[in-house]
Amino acid sequence: MVKKISLIVLIIKTFFRRYLIRIKVFFKIPFFTHSHTDKVLLNHHQTGLHISDVRRFSKETRNYFILLFLLIICLAVWLKLGPFFRHDAVIVEAVIGSYTSNNLPVSVTSLISEPLVKFDDQGHPQPNLVSGWQVNSDATVYTFRLKDNLYWQDGTAVLSSDIEIKLSDVDVTYPDNQSIEFKLVDSFSPFPGLLTNPVLKKGTLIGMGKFKVVEEKRSHGLIAELDLISNTVLSEAKREEIQALSIRFYPDETTAVTAFSLGEANVLLGLNNEIDLVEWPGIKEVRLPSFNKILAIFFNTKDPILSDKNFRKALSISIPDIEGEERLKNSIPSRSWAYNDTTKDINGDLELAESFLDRVSAGKDKTITLITTPVFESVGKVVVEAWKKLGLSVLLRVESGIPQNFQALLITQPIPADPDQYALWHSTQSKTNISGYDSKRIDKDLEDGRKTADLAKRKEKYLDFQRVLADDAPAAFLYFPKTKVIYRQKIEEDLNKILPLQTQYW
Structure with missing residues (x-):
């Protein structure tokens, strides 16, 4: 029985590969989130499934396929999946610049995680993922303590040593699982303000934010695209929130604008030059205050x-x-x-x-x-x-x-x-x-x-x-130049739900 269901799952997954990013939102199970599982399902050393088995129960398999297919259709209607199968229902954001996992812009990492410290409206640093900090008399040693019960998006508890922070002329140590100590060469009272970038689990793109990365595509060592899904457990109250979006990276403004005009993306973030696209029907522009x-x-x-x-x-x-x-x-x-x-x-x-x-x-x-x-x-x-x-x-x-x-x-x-x-x-x-x-x-x-x-x-x-x-x-x-955002009007309501996350850092 397990073998048959595994085969059915493989067939359905292949059929729905085009819509995999939407399906991941609702079916948070291993065979929809790990690309290597296809091979595992067909590997007889691990499943015991042989080609001869497929022939023996092919008719019965078709019956299971039809039944499971009907169940999926019913489930899709119940969960209101319809909007996710329309291209513009999922936000595809074009970001200008070439990045690796070590230097992603804050507009992206702020979707994935949270910072240790945040600035308030007047520019005062305030605790965020930390409960507070202590500083010695000459402002050369700072000790930050993490809040209790913090968890990464993979379900593991956050340890202070999971967080890697590299700063020039600063020695970073971890006195215990919840403390991070920074030793500076010279006195520097604005130091907490240097910890306002979202933190990720060391060596990964796993964070503590509203969205988590389910797929990362690279080209020539650089990140070409990130597919994100909501990190929130689906409930009736949450279904109106954004459940999936993609971030695509383009090396320059010309390439990004071309991608937007061809429909590869429906949001352009951080454009500097004036473009004619804003005069097209269904295209809108907003300029957001920025003080950095x-x-x-x-x-x-x-x-x-x-x-x-x-x-x-x-x-x-x-x-x-x-x-x-x-x-x-x-x-x-x-x-x-x-x-x-x-x-x-x-x-x-x-x-x-x-x-x-x-x-x-x-x-x-x-x-x-x-x-x-x-x-x-x-x-x-x-x-x-x-x-x-x-x-x-x-x-x-x-x-x-x-x-x-x-x-x-x-x-x-x-x-x-x-x-x-x-x-x-x-x-x-x-x-x-x-x-x-x-x-x-x-x-x-x-x-x-x-x-x-x-x-x-x-x-x-x-x-x-x-x-x-x-x-x-x-x-x-x-x-202070404003941050320019150009987008297709039909995704305006959804876009307004994520822009505050991307522009909240002073």
């Missing part, structure tokens, strides 16, 4: 002309608001606990800009070159027109990459949720301080801000940091 990078014009403070801060301030102040965007006063988001709300809004004040330009003694007759990428060419044109109103000669140059030498550079730069912007502005950070900015006072504020764990003292340092940065104007801060 900033669009700014970085001035080369070593340039003979722009080394004069009055020149830089004139250029910065003259820039008007960009249509559809909220112009920034400084580089820290207004939602941050360390934001300086006393900074005056002087953006677009042409008269004030001219007063600063009057203080410039040399260089006003020279041409200022603004370099940007194709993505921000339209913004660059707005800036150039504003600078020309000051009577300056200005040239806009659009390049595909970031040049080593420039006067003014319009690009995005990543920023942390914590107000610690040491990498962007400290004079020792030659690779990331692209303005070449050098201020002893700024250096001191940034150094002190990351050494003390006292929140009030940290805020005091960052308030001063913002005041000095605004006065020195090594950059003109424009806005």
Whole structure:
């Protein structure tokens, strides 16, 4: 009897292979989740099933097949399987970039797992998978304790040693099954904010999130596609939730847009360039707030002309608001606990800009070159027109990459949720301080801000940091670029159920 049922299962599985990802949602049994089982079922060393057996009960097998097929049809109707057999009922998301299992973007890993620590709306780190943490007096040793009763998606209990976290100049140890200890070379009070990426079981794609990976497809060592199903036990209350989705990876925007237009995907996530697809019937676009990078014009403070801060301030102040965007006063988001709300809004004040330009003694007759990428060419044109109103000669140059030498550079730069912007502005950070900015006072504020764990003292340092940065104007801060999502309208309701998971990280 077992042999016959096994053969029937193999036949049905072959017949329904096209719909396997949907079936996995409802039939969470080994022969639907392990591709090698087909061979096992036909291996006579393990099942004892021979070709002669197939011939002997072929007629009886057909009867079992018909009966089981009818049962499956009834079960499908009962479980409301219908929507899952329509292509657009399952979300197929196109993600741009080439990744391995070790560097998947947070927009993907956030579907699979949870982080140890999360930021609240003001940028304070809060316990998530940990119950809390302890830190020594000089902020060089942090000990985090996992919450009780945590389980991986494979059903095993979470041990601290299952979680592999690699950070530069940090020694990681596991004092016991629920504790992780981090020893730092130097004091670093923002450290908990470095643990806000979702964690996976060491060497796997197994997490603790809402969805789990049931199939991983690779091409040339890179992940080409991930098939996910809900990690939630199906119940009447849960059937309205998303039960299956696929993530497909494309090396560049052109390939991803082509795949979307051909129907290979019904969601495009993180597109930078403007495309004509949004004008197609049934295609919609949404732009979601994001605070992990900033669009700014970085001035080369070593340039003979722009080394004069009055020149830089004139250029910065003259820039008007960009249509559809909220112009920034400084580089820290207004939602941050360390934001300086006393900074005056002087953006677009042409008269004030001219007063600063009057203080410039040399260089006003020279041409200022603004370099940007194709993505921000339209913004660059707005800036150039504003600078020309000051009577300056200005040239806009659009390049595909970031040049080593420039006067003014319009690009995005990543920023942390914590107000610690040491990498962007400290004079020792030659690779990331692209303005070449050098201020002893700024250096001191940034150094002190990351050494003390006292929140009030940290805020005091960052308030001063913002005041000095605004006065020195090594950059003109424009806005926080939004995350662009393009999708087919028919999956809008389902998409809205997963986007909050993918965009929740500050």
